[in-house]
Amino acid sequence: MSAHNVYDNAPLGSLIRYFDGTPKPPARFNKKLAAWQNRNGVARLVRKEPQRDRPTYTSPASITLHEGDFASGGVVLMKILRTHSVDGDLQFEVIERPAIGAVRILQEHAGAAELLHLAGNRDAAERWLGQHHYSNVRLEDVTEDEVGADVVEGRAA
Numbered sequence: 328m329s330a331h332n333v334y335d336n337a338p339l340g341s342l343i344r345y346f347d348g349t350p351k352p353p354a355r356f357n358k359k360l361a362a363w364q365n366r367n368g369v370a371r372l373v374r375k376e377p378q379r380d381r382p383t384y385t386s387p388a389s390i391t392l393h394e395g396d397f398a399s400g401g402v403v404l405m406k407i408l409r410t411h412s413v414d415g416d417l418q419f420e421v422i423e424r425p426a427i428g429a430v431r432i433l434q435e436h437a438g439a440a441e442l443l444h445l446a447g448n449r450d451a452a453e454r455w456l457g458q459h460h461y462s463n464v465r466l467e468d469v470t471e472d473e474v475g476a477d478v479v480e481g482r483a484a
Contacts, residue, residue, distance in 0.1 A: 328418065330411050333372065334388055334413050337424070338425060338473045339433070340372065341423065342421070343369070343371070343390075344422050345392070346367045346419075347366040372442070373408070373441055374439060374440070374442065376389045377438075387412045389413060391411075393408055426469065429447055430449050431468075432445075432464055432466060433464065433465050435463050443459075443464065444459070452466050
């Protein structure tokens with residue numbers, strides 16, 4: 328599936344596998360392995376950016392994946408986010424959609440919502456918000472309608 332299909336069909340909070348179709352090199356080839364890992368991995372879909380038209384440049388629509396965090400003593404020091412253009416050459420696969428009843432904690436940035444956290448239920452989401460102080464957030468329930476509409480490569484499943 329292309330990044331465009333992920334942009335159109337995968338809900339925020341989905342677990343996405345991205346890959347380039349090449350085989351994984353042996354561990355003894357450090358540089359080749361690092362380059363392969365840069366183009367192959369699994370991450371959570373946290374943002375969808377629409378196409379933006381500017382006077383001198385048009386940026387294509389994109390998806391942003393959260394690969395992980397670097398933390399020390401329970402404090403997140405750095406988030407690892409990777410943005411992919413819908414025109415890119417990588418392939419994508421939706422591994423897991425958010426569970427029905429889960430709650431997304433979203434924050435608005437420049438007209439696009441970014442997933443801050445995916446909680447198991449509303450109580451867990453409110454506890455998380457009590458511990459993490461963000462402004463301009465909203466809670467959004469994962470509904471049966473969006474999870475039940477499982478679309479894979481343009482076919483209804």
